[in-house]
Amino acid sequence: MKLNEPVSQQVVGKYRWTICALLFFATTVNYLDRQVLSLLAPQLSKEFNWSNTDYANITAAFQFVYAVSMLFAGRVVDAIGTKKAYILAIVIWSLGAVMHAYSVPMGSAIGHVMGALGLAVVPASIAGFMLSRAVLAVGEAGNFPAAIKATAEYFPKKERSFATGIFNSGANVGAILAPLTVPPIALLWGWQAAFIAIGAIGFLWMVAWQVFYDPPEQQKRLGAAELAFIRSDAPAAAPAAPAGAKVPWFRLLGYRQTWAFAFGKFMTDGVWWFFLFWLPKYLSAQYGMGAADIVVPLAVLYSMTMFGSIGGGYFPAYFMNRGQSAYDGRMKAMLVIALFPLVVLLAQPMGGISPWVPILLIGVGASAHQAWSANLFTTVSDMFPQRTVASVVGIGGMAGGIGGVVLSKLGGWLFDYYGAQGQIGTGYMIMFTICAVAYLLAWGVMKALVPRHKEITDL
Template sequence: MNAFQKTGEKMTNYRWTICAMLFFATTVNYLDRQVLSLTWDEFIKPEFHWNEVHYGTITSVFSIVYAICMLFAGRFIDWMGTKKGYLWAIGVWSAGACMHALCGIVTEQYVGLHSAAELMAATGDVVVVVATVSMYCFLAARCILALGEAGNFPAAIKVTAEYFPKKDRAYATSIFNAGASIGALIAPVSIPLIAKAWGWEMAFIVIGALGFVWMGMWVFMYDAPSKSKHVNKAELDYIEQDKYEEGAAPVAVEEKDEKKMSFLQCFTYKQTWAFAAGKFMTDGVWWFFLFWTPSYLNTQFDIKTSDGLGMALIFTLYAVTMLSIYGGKLPTIFINKTGMNPYAARMKAMLIFAFFPLVVLLAQPLGTFSPW
C-alpha cells in the first residue's frame, strides 16, 4: 500500500483545479490564434486589399517565429519558475493579440487616410502601400503573439509534472490540451459575430482581454503543491507517490540541484528525434485546418464565417478533435486494467488513434457533393 493510502485523511483534489486553469489558458491561447483566420477573409481583406499571398505570409512568419521561440520557451519557464513564467507568457501573447486592433490606425496614419472606408476606396499605387503597410503591422503583432504563445505548452507540461503522478499525467495532459479544441470550437461561434457587430478590431481586443483575466486568477490560485494551502497531506502524498518505492514508507527526499543539459545534448537522445518527427508530421495538418478552413469555405462554397452554416461547419470540424480527451484517458485504462507500463500503454493508444485520420482522405471527393 502506498503512503498516500495510509494517511486516512480524505484527499483534496486541488490538482484538478490547477488542471482546469491549464485548460482555460490553452483555450484562450487558441482563441487568440484563431481571430485572424476567422476575420481576414470577410472583414480585413476588403479593408486592406489583401490577397492569399499577404495572409499566407503572415501565417508563415507566425509559424516560424512560434517554432523558434518554442526552442527557448522551456528554458525560460525553468529559469523564471512556473508561476512567473506562465504569467509572462500569457501577458505577452495577450498584449500581442490586442495589438492587432491597432494595425488599421497605424496604416491610416502612414498613408494619410482617415477611416476604414477611405482605405477600402483607395485605388492605384495607394492600394499596394495599404496592403504592404498593413501586412507588416499585422506581422509585428503576430510575432509578439507567437513569442508569448510559445510559452503555454512548456509551462502547462511543467505544471502537470508538478501536480500529477506519472500514471495520471497523460490524462491530465489530454484535458488541458483539449483546450485547443474548445478554443477552436468557441472561436467560430463567437469571433465572427463580434466582428460583425462591433468591428474586427473589437474581436481582437475582447478575446485578447481574456488572457489578462486568467492572469489575475493565476496569481492567487497557483503555488507549488508542497506550498499550496489548498493541497492537504493526503493529496501531496498522492502527487509525490513516484518518490516512494512500492510497499515502502515515505522517506525524506533530499533536494538536489538537477544536472543541467545543453540544448545540443537534447539531440543525442532518440526520444527527441521521435517527438520532433511526430510533431512535424501532425502539427502542419492541424494548423492548416486552423488557418485556412474559413477561407476555403468562402472561396470554394461561398460560405462566410459569419453565416450560420459557416459557423456550423467549422464548429463540427473542430468538434471531432474532442476525441483527444479520450486519447489521453485510454493509456490510463490500459494501465489500470492490464497492469501495462505507462510507455507501452501510450504507444498502444497512439497506434489505435493513428488510423482515424485516414478518413480525411475522403474529404476531397465527397466535397464535390456537399461542404459537409
C-alpha cells in the same frame, strides 16, 4: 491505483484538478486569441487585397516566431518556474492579440522606416499583421511548456495524459467559442474591436492563476495524502542538481527520446495549424460560405475535437491498467489514433455530396490530432526528469512550429497555383493527403528511435 477508482480519488483529494482547470482556461484563451485572424481572413483578404500567399506569409510569421520562441520559452519556464513564466507568457500574448487592431498604422510606420533605409516596402496591412502575429507568437509559445510542466508537477504518470487531454481540450473550446463570438463582434463594432475584446480576456485569467497556483510542496490547499499520491510513481531520486542548474540544449539533443518527440511534433503540429488557419478560407473558396455561414460548421467540428482530446488522453489507461508501462501504453494508443486521420483522404472526393461531408471527415481527423497531441506531450514527462520537461517541450515545439511554417507556405503556394487554373480543389486534395498520412509516418519514426520505454535518470 487506477483511473477508474473514484473512492481512492476522494481519499487523496482533488486539488490537482483545480490546477488542470486553470490550464484548461489558459489554453482556451490561447486559442481564442490565435483564431481571430483566421475567422476574419476572408473579410480582411478582400479589404486589403491579400492573395493566398500573402495570408500564408502572415500565418507563417506567427509559426516561425512561435517555433523559435518555443525553444526559449521552455528554458524560461524551467529557469524561473511555472507560476511566473505563465504570467509573463499571457501578458505578452494578450498584448500581441490587442496589437492586431492597430496593425495598419503600425505597418505604415514600418513602411516609412523601410523606405528611409532604402529597403523594399511591404504593404502596410501585411507588415502590421506580421508584427502583431510575431508578438502573439512570443507569448503563446509559453503556454504548452508551462502547462506540461505544471501537469508533471501536479499529476502522477498514470493520470498525466488524461489531465493533458482535458487542458488540451481548451484549444477546441477556444476554437468553438471563436466563431460564435468573433464574427458578431466584428459585425457590430468592426474587426478591430474583435481583436481588442478577445485579447483582453487573458488579463482576467492572470488573477486566478496568481491566487490558486503554487508549486505542490508550497501549496497550502494540497493535502499530504494527495501530494503523496502525486509523487507515488516518481523514480528514485537522482543526485540533487545545484540550485538553478540548467541542462544544456546540446545534452538534451543527445537523447533519442528528444528527437522522437521533436519529430512527432514536426510531422503533426502543422496539420492542426492548417486546419485552424485555413478551414474558414477552405469553406469560403470551395463552398462560397461567408462569415455567418461557417459559424455552425466550425462549432460542430471543434466540438468533435474536444471529445478526441479528452478521450484520447484517457485511452492509454486501457493499456496501463493491463500492466503496460506508461510509455508503452501511450505508444499503443497513439498507433490506433494515427489511423483515424486517414479518413481525411475522402474529404475532397466526397465533398460533392454536401459540405457537411468534408466538415465531418476533417472533424474526425482534427479530433485524432488532439488525441495524438495529448499523448505526445506526455511522453516527455514519461521519460525526462521534471526540471527538464519544459526545455524538451520547447525543443519539440520549435520543431512543430517549423513543420507548421513549411505546411502553411506549401498550402499558400498550392492554392494560388491551382486557384489560378480554376482547380483549387486539387490543391486541397494534396494538402489533405499530407495531413492524413503524417501521423502514421511520425509514429513509425518515433517507435524506431525509442522502441522501448527508457526513463532518463542521469540529468
